[in-house]
Amino acid sequence: MNPFAFTRADSIATALSTMQRSPNARFIAGGTNILDLMKDDVERPPLLVDINALGLRTIEQRPGGIYIGALARMSDIAAHPLVRSAFPVIAVALEESASPQLRNMASIGGNVMQRTRCPYFRDTATPCNKRQPGSGCGAIAGVNRMQAVLGTSDHCIATHASDVAVAFTALDAVLHIAHPGGTREVPIGEFYSEPGRTPQIENALGRGELIVGIMVPMLNFGAQSTYLKARDRAQYEFALASAAVALDRHGGMVRGARIALGGVGTRPWRSRAAEAALVGAPATRESYQRAAEVAVRGARGYGQNDFKIPLAKRVVVRALEMVSA
Amino acid sequence: MSDEQSDRLSRRTFIVAAGVSAMTVPLGSAAAAQAPELSVSGPQANSVTLTINGAAHRMTIEPRVTLLDAIRDHAGLTGTKKGCDQGTCGACTVMVNGRRIDSCLTLAVMHQEDAITTIEGIANGEKLHPVQAAFIEYDGFQCGFCTPGQIVSAVAMLAEGHALDDQTVRTQMSGNICRCGCYPHIVEAILAAGKPA
Numbered sequence: 028m029n030p031f032a033f034t035r036a037d038s039i040a041t042a043l044s045t046m047q048r049s050p051n052a053r054f055i056a057g058g059t060n061i062l063d064l065m066k067d068d069v070e071r072p073p074l075l076v077d078i079n080a081l082g083l084r085t086i087e088q089r090p091g092g093i094y095i096g097a098l099a100r101m102s103d104i105a106a107h108p109l110v111r112s113a114f115p116v117i118a119v120a121l122e123e124s125a126s127p128q129l130r131n132m133a134s135i136g137g138n139v140m141q142r143t144r145c146p147y148f149r150d151t152a153t154p155c156n157k158r159q160p161g162s163g164c165g166a167i168a169g170v171n172r173m174q175a176v177l178g179t180s181d182h183c184i185a186t187h188a189s190d191v192a193v194a195f196t197a198l199d200a201v202l203h204i205a206h207p208g209g210t211r212e213v214p215i216g217e218f219y220s221e222p223g224r225t226p227q228i229e230n231a232l233g234r235g236e237l238i239v240g241i242m243v244p245m246l247n248f249g250a251q252s253t254y255l256k257a258r259d260r261a262q263y264e265f266a267l268a269s270a271a272v273a274l275d276r277h278g279g280m281v282r283g284a285r286i287a288l289g290g291v292g293t294r295p296w297r298s299r300a301a302e303a304a305l306v307g308a309p310a311t312r313e314s315y316q317r318a319a320e321v322a323v324r325g326a327r328g329y330g331q332n333d334f335k336i337p338l339a340k341r342v343v344v345r346a347l348e349m350v351s352a
Numbered sequence: 353m354s355d356e357q358s359d360r361l362s363r364r365t366f367i368v369a370a371g372v373s374a375m376t377v378p379l380g381s382a383a384a385a386q387a388p389e390l391s392v393s394g395p396q397a398n399s400v401t402l403t404i405n406g407a408a409h410r411m412t413i414e415p416r417v418t419l420l421d422a423i424r425d426h427a428g429l430t431g432t433k434k435g436c437d438q439g440t441c442g443a444c445t446v447m448v449n450g451r452r453i454d455s456c457l458t459l460a461v462m463h464q465e466d467a468i469t470t471i472e473g474i475a476n477g478e479k480l481h482p483v484q485a486a487f488i489e490y491d492g493f494q495c496g497f498c499t500p501g502q503i504v505s506a507v508a509m510l511a512e513g514h515a516l517d518d519q520t521v522r523t524q525m526s527g528n529i530c531r532c533g534c535y536p537h538i539v540e541a542i543l544a545a546g547k548p549a
Contacts, residue, residue: 030395033415033461041390048389059457062418063438074392075415077462102451126527127512128505129439131451132458262526263440 028065035077039205039239042078046235047207049074054237056098056134059125060141068151069142069158083136083239086110092244097136097203097237101191102127104135114243116252116271120194123256126263136238139192139202139215140230144265145185146170156182157226172331173265176339177323178293183226184329186290187219188265193289194254195241196297197271203240204232210239219294248275248283255346256289257338266290268339270346276310284347286322291339298322301343310351312344319343393461400461404429405473415461420444422460423470431471431500435529442528445501445508446470452508454527471500474507483507486545487538494532502528506542516546 036042046052052074055061064070083096086107093109104110105121125133147153147165154163166174166184174184192215200215218231232238246252252273258264268290275283284305288296301322308314319340326336394415401410402419404427411426420437423446424430432455435443439457446455447469474481483506486492493499502525509524521539530538 028416030414030416032392032394033459034390034392035462036390045390055459055462057457058459058462059439059454062457062459065416066438075459076390079462126439126442126454127509127524128442128445128452128454128527129457132453262523 028062029068029071031065031072032074033077034074035080037080039081039237042076042081042237043205043207043235045074045076046237050234052076054078056137057100057129057132059129059133060137064142064149067149069149078237085240089242092242095135095241095243097239097241098134101125101130101133101135101138105130112250113245114194114198114249114252116194116197116249116254116273117191117243120190120254120256120269120271123254123262123269124190135191135241138189139195139218139241140232140238141188142229143185144188145174148185157185157222157229160225160227167329170331171329173267174329174332175293176291176326176328176332176335177288177296178221179327179329180222180224180226180293182224183222183293185222185226185293186265187292187294189295190254190256190266190269190289192219193269193287193295194252194271195243196295197252197273197285197287198243198246198249201242201244202238203242204236205239206233206236212242215241215295216297221293246273246285248273251275251350252285253346253349255342255349257342258290268335268342270339270342272343272346272350274305274310274347274350276351279310281305281308281310281314284318286318286343286347288322288339288343291323291326291335298324300324305347312348315344315347316340318347398461401464402427402460402468403466404468404470406467411460413460415459417460418456419446419448419458419460419463419468420455423455423468426460429470429472432504433497433500435498435501440529441498441501442505443498443501445505445528447504447508450508450511452505452527469504471504474503481507483510483542483545486541490537490541490544492534492538492541493530494534498528498530498532502530502538506538506545510542510546516543518543 053072055075083098085096101121105118111118147155153165175186195215202213254271256266256269271287273285284302286301301318304321305318397412397414409427433443435441437456439454444455448466505528
């Protein structure tokens with residue numbers, strides 16, 4: 028790692044003011060993503076601001092939903108009884124992510140801010156428009172088996188890596204973001220951006236802002252939810268295709284549905300059209316297959332990753348069947 | 353780190369201090385509350401004290417030194433291994449306040465108030481921990497490089513209270529890779545060690 032200075036924030040105010048003074052600084056919580064990128068020379072911050080003394084670890088029922096502090100660790104959230112009962116999709120998405128050691132380290136704020144695993148982004152010897160705007164994309168005509176098929180552009184096809192962000196996206200979670208003037212709330216559906224011509228811009232978080240918590244609004248069928256992740260090995264691997272689903276069935280018909288895809292999009296990929304296709308339809312495999320077709324509408328393969336399109340459809344169908352069982 | 357700095361630091365020596373030293377960055381003080389400017393340490397080396405297996409280890413290190421490198425090169429406890437150095441192999445697993453983590457993806461300077469347990473702190477004096485004894489009895493290793501991480505991870509896993517069956521152990525030990533492929537014996541050893549006496 029390149030040399031850097033280190034400080035520890037004792038309040039949100041000092042964390043933010045330090046960022047104002049040193050705009051190239053980075054926050055560090057669990058460290059599992061930022062230190063990895065610093066070792067690879069992808070990130071070279073002159074200063075790290077340790078935010079672990081800020082607390083922000085609460086997981087609690089609040090009016091309207093469950094609030095998760097940004098510094099709560101993945102393992103704590105996955106094990107929390109409130110989360111497990113109200114939103115199994117969050118607990119499963121977390122348990123299917125990373126390893127037990129990393130889940131003990133990684134904060135939820137850091138998880139939703141994690142960078143892509145695209146090998147070109149992580150190799151400074153190769154071109155990457157996200158890492159170095161204007162340098163080109165090595166992945167489009169290169170090794171692209173793990174890359175995205177939804178939300179891509181001619182400038183970037185990097186997959187968003189988070190599992191739990193897919194669950195949060197299905198659940199309409201709201202990010203609470205501190206800035207020097209106070210706190211603002213951003214629905215996760217408006218937080219992530221597609222690469223377009225500016226793949227270096229990944230989300231709505233401004234420099235000097237800090238995610239302090241995530242509110243997951245109550246959903247009356249949140250308990251009928253799950254996360255299904257297809258990958259190259261049984262554990263400790265990123266998704267080839269995944270689905271976060273929740274299903275409300277009544278009298279053999281679908282009354283409500285949530286469907287979001289992971290491993291296939293440049294951002295967590297909600298499909299409201301697939302949800303609309305399900306609502307009012309019989310809760311059958313045929314309906315799920317029709318919804319899955321809608322969910323991947325507009326998908327484009329780049330050769331090695333063509334298989335992700337049929338795989339994603341099967342994952343959606345299987346996940347819906349799992350919550351129907 | 354420059355060569356000059358490197359020469360000044362003796363990588364294999366350490367001083368066992370009696371108490372917990374002052375932190376390199378004074379924090380949470382009344383002064384900090386009044387003036388939002390925080391004290392910054394580094395990039396040069398500063399005094400850092402880590403509590404490893406109950407003993408205080410004082411060292412002079414830069415902020416960029418990982419907990420893994422501090423344990424091995426500055427505290428001289430080389431049982432903890434560096435495999436991938438990027439959080440994918442688990443050879444560097446230690447416990448921080450009883451929770452297993454990968455020590456390669458965290459900074460030593462962030463752990464001055466924590467209780468760190470390495471493989472050297474698992475046994476009770478000369479008496480092996482049941483997990484250590486089970487790894488020997490069930491031949492849970494071949495080359496041995498991943499073994500310290502496997503054992504520390506398994507001790508923490510058993511304390512987490514998971515169901516003790518083959519599939520659960522494999523899932524919960526998925527953060528520890530064994531390239532000799534000794535998984536069947538590792539799983540047997542952990543199941544045996546976890547059985548109520």
